[in-house]
Amino acid sequence: MLCLSLGRQQSAWARALLQFQPKFVGGKELVRFIHLDEADGTPYTPAGIPPYAPSLQPPAYVVRKTGFDLLKDPWCNKGSAFPRSERDRLGVRGLLPPRSLTLELQAARFMEDYYHPRHLIPPEDVKSGGVTPEMARRWKVLQELQDRNETLFYRVLFDHFTEMAPIIYTPTVGWVCVNFHKLYRRPRGMYFSAEDRGDMAAMVYNWPQQDVQAIVVTDGSRILGLGDLGINGLGIPIGKLDLYCAAAGFSPSKVLPVVIDVGTNNAPLRADPHYAGLRIPRITGPEYFAILDEFVTAAMTRWPNAVLQFEDFSIEHAVPLLERYRKHHLVFNDDIQGTAATALAGLYGALRVLAQPASALGEQRIVCVGAGSAGMGVVRMIAAGMQKQGLSFEAAASRFWVLDYNGLITASRPDLTNFVKPFARRDASHEGESLLSVVKRVKPTILLGLAGAGRLFTEQVLSAMNEGCPQQRPIIFPMSNPTSRMEATAEEAMRCTAGRAIYASGSPQPAVEMPDGRTVAVSQANNMYLFPGVALGAFLGQTRIITDRMLMAAAEELPKLVTQEDVEKGLVYPRLASIRDITASVATAVAVAAGEEGRLRGRMREKFALGPDALHTFISRSMFYPEYKALVHLPRGIDE
Ligand SMILES: O=C([O-])CC(=O)C(=O)O
Numbered sequence: 351m352l353c354l355s356l357g358r359q360q361s362a363w364a365r366a367l368l369q370f371q372p373k374f375v376g377g378k379e380l381v382r383f384i385h386l387d388e389a390d391g392t393p394y395t396p397a398g399i400p401p402y403a404p405s406l407q408p409p410a411y412v413v414r415k416t417g418f419d420l421l422k423d424p425w426c427n428k429g430s431a432f433p434r435s436e437r438d439r440l441g442v443r444g445l446l447p448p449r450s451l452t453l454e455l456q457a458a459r460f461m462e463d464y465y466h467p468r469h470l471i472p473p474e475d476v477k478s479g480g481v482t483p484e485m486a487r488r489w490k491v492l493q494e495l496q497d498r499n500e501t502l503f504y505r506v507l508f509d510h511f512t513e514m515a516p517i518i519y520t521p522t523v524g525w526v527c528v529n530f531h532k533l534y535r536r537p538r539g540m541y542f543s544a545e546d547r548g549d550m551a552a553m554v555y556n557w558p559q560q561d562v563q564a565i566v567v568t569d570g571s572r573i574l575g576l577g578d579l580g581i582n583g584l585g586i587p588i589g590k591l592d593l594y595c596a597a598a599g600f601s602p603s604k605v606l607p608v609v610i611d612v613g614t615n616n617a618p619l620r621a622d623p624h625y626a627g628l629r630i631p632r633i634t635g636p637e638y639f640a641i642l643d644e645f646v647t648a649a650m651t652r653w654p655n656a657v658l659q660f661e662d663f664s665i666e667h668a669v670p671l672l673e674r675y676r677k678h679h680l681v682f683n684d685d686i687q688g689t690a691a692t693a694l695a696g697l698y699g700a701l702r703v704l705a706q707p708a709s710a711l712g713e714q715r716i717v718c719v720g721a722g723s724a725g726m727g728v729v730r731m732i733a734a735g736m737q738k739q740g741l742s743f744e745a746a747a748s749r750f751w752v753l754d755y756n757g758l759i760t761a762s763r764p765d766l767t768n769f770v771k772p773f774a775r776r777d778a779s780h781e782g783e784s785l786l787s788v789v790k791r792v793k794p795t796i797l798l799g800l801a802g803a804g805r806l807f808t809e810q811v812l813s814a815m816n817e818g819c820p821q822q823r824p825i826i827f828p829m830s831n832p833t834s835r836m837e838a839t840a841e842e843a844m845r846c847t848a849g850r851a852i853y854a855s856g857s858p859q860p861a862v863e864m865p866d867g868r869t870v871a872v873s874q875a876n877n878m879y880l881f882p883g884v885a886l887g888a889f890l891g892q893t894r895i896i897t898d899r900m901l902m903a904a905a906e907e908l909p910k911l912v913t914q915e916d917v918e919k920g921l922v923y924p925r926l927a928s929i930r931d932i933t934a935s936v937a938t939a940v941a942v943a944a945g946e947e948g949r950l951r952g953r954m955r956e957k958f959a960l961g962p963d964a965l966h967t968f969i970s971r972s973m974f975y976p977e978y979k980a981l982v983h984l985p986r987g988i989d990e
């Protein structure tokens with residue numbers, strides 16, 4: 351109701367009226383008085399003490415729950431609208447996105463979804479055949495299931511892994527991250543922001559689980575090939591940990607997805623009223639490292655046995671962070687190390703398809719487009735593989751041509767980091783050369799795409815690859831994710847190479863029907879083949895750190911798991927349907943390598959002494975399988 355009162359006399363009258371009329375009911379304003387000056391009708395604020403308007407509704411509710419229990423109770427839950435003071439009072443700090451939204455914003459977001467269900471809005475990826483509205487709808491259905499019954503969710507995922515991996519993980523997870531601030535429904539995982547400095551050691555205790563075995567953390571700075579998505583990037587750790595549970599048999603109650611909020615340089619996202627991360631440009635420099643140090647110390651103090659996976663950090667932080675922690679903690683960077691080991695495994699698989707020995711790796715000419723964390727990690731790992739085949743580091747480095755958005759990288763560049771420098775070409779006259787020109791000149795046998803910049807492998811580039819490899823089938827791995835960012839689709843690669851390419855892409859692609867009626871098989875070169883097994887082997891073995899040798903063992907194990915029948919079809923990775931067996935074998939190889947380095951502890955050390963089979967059996971039997979267990983209620987006072 352709106353009351354207009356004209357003149358000073360009426361103001362007094364209006365105040366008197368308020369004594370009898372509650373002004374607010376349930377926090378909603380019922381009556382609003384606007385006072386207008388008698389002479390000119392302009393609004394003014396009446397002098398004096400504002401009226402007292404007792405509400406018939408209580409101003410507060412008493413709750414007995416705290417933490418997650420409170421957030422799961424629909425009666426007291428406020429979602430992302432809990433104010434800061436309440437988050438501290440009720441033990442939910444860190445369980446919600448950092449910025450407090452309002453009920454009005456939440457209502458507006460709901461109405462948007464009510465009229466235009468998000469899954470019906472064509473995702474950005476749809477044109478490239480990546481994420482369709484139907485995939486987005488299925489993600490939503492699975493998400494709702496995960497929120498109400500994790501055992502059933504994992505059983506379904508377990509039984510339909512090949513079909514559902516692209517829904518809960520790449521590429522659909524890319525669409526989820528882009529829209530995370532609009533899709534946000536229930537709390538999952540933890541948020542640590544720049545404003546939490548000094549409090550993180552306490553905040554970790556808001557997480558309800560004492561036994562956390564695996565943590566995946568991102569700062570959202572380079573989400574797949576989609577760039578800076580701020581706290582929306584939390585979708586990636588969630589998807590990765592879904593795979594930890596489905597593929598590696600970690601228990602869903604013992605994994606923790608985390609996002610670190612140090613701001614975002616994505617200006618449109620920052621300005622979006624629904625975005626619930628800090629609305630500041632990214633913090634960098636010493637302050638950034640201080641925030642990360644505080645988080646790592648807090649997490650490793652409460653959960654000293656957990657394996658910590660770094661995911662989708664942009665290169666300027668990914669490399670120094672890995673170097674900072676890898677000598678002290680059970681950590682690895684999936685993009686630098688997981689993707690790299692996966693790529694090397696795929697190349698060994700491709701050599702099997704070509705009926706060449708592993709030693710032929712050192713004879714390849716490799717063009718890699720993308721010099722970020724994934725690109726340089728891959729290049730370094732393949733070079734390490736070549737060294738194992740007997741090449742010197744210099745000889746191995748000379749087999750690579752690395753390009754970034756400025757073209758071919760040569761030693762003449764003034765700003766080369768130590769990570770890139772050894773792979774810069776010596777000949778400055780080729781500085782900045784285009785991809786097409788490099789491919790025509792160098793005639794590479796292997797073309798890798800890790801730039802996250804879309805279809806860089808044009809028809810001309812693909813045709814030049816084909817022409818440059820008359821003797822052996824060209825190996826083409828467009829590894830960027832999601833589908834919209836991959837360098838070439840399978841169809842494009844096969845069309846331009848007359849079906850000769852040995853093709854593997856980061857995001858899934860269908861087999862290709864050739865005009866002559868042949869069907870050419872393609873593979874998926876995604877780190878999901880390796881990170882679950884690396885984490886499982888390292889966690890069960892409590893190896894304290896994750897070494898290059900352990901990662902190399904994982905890369906060498908994977909191609910052995912491709913059946914001869916699949917090799918003959920041109921596949922370079924094993925079938926996803928057997929992901930649990932793959933993970934168990936990778937974890938065993940990791941554990942054997944750790945055992946040889948004297949790093950295994952506990953039961954795994956005993957099993958190592960008995961041989962790889964005993965290790966494999968122990969690892970397989972340690973995996974969580976989704977089935978209902980008897981539930982026991984412990985009354986207060988009885989210890990577990
Ligand atoms: O998440 C994936 O599908 C693979 C990956 O780590 C990336 O692209 O950053």
Ligand SMILES: [Mg+2]
Pocket residue numbers: 574661662684685
């Ligand atoms: Mg990644």
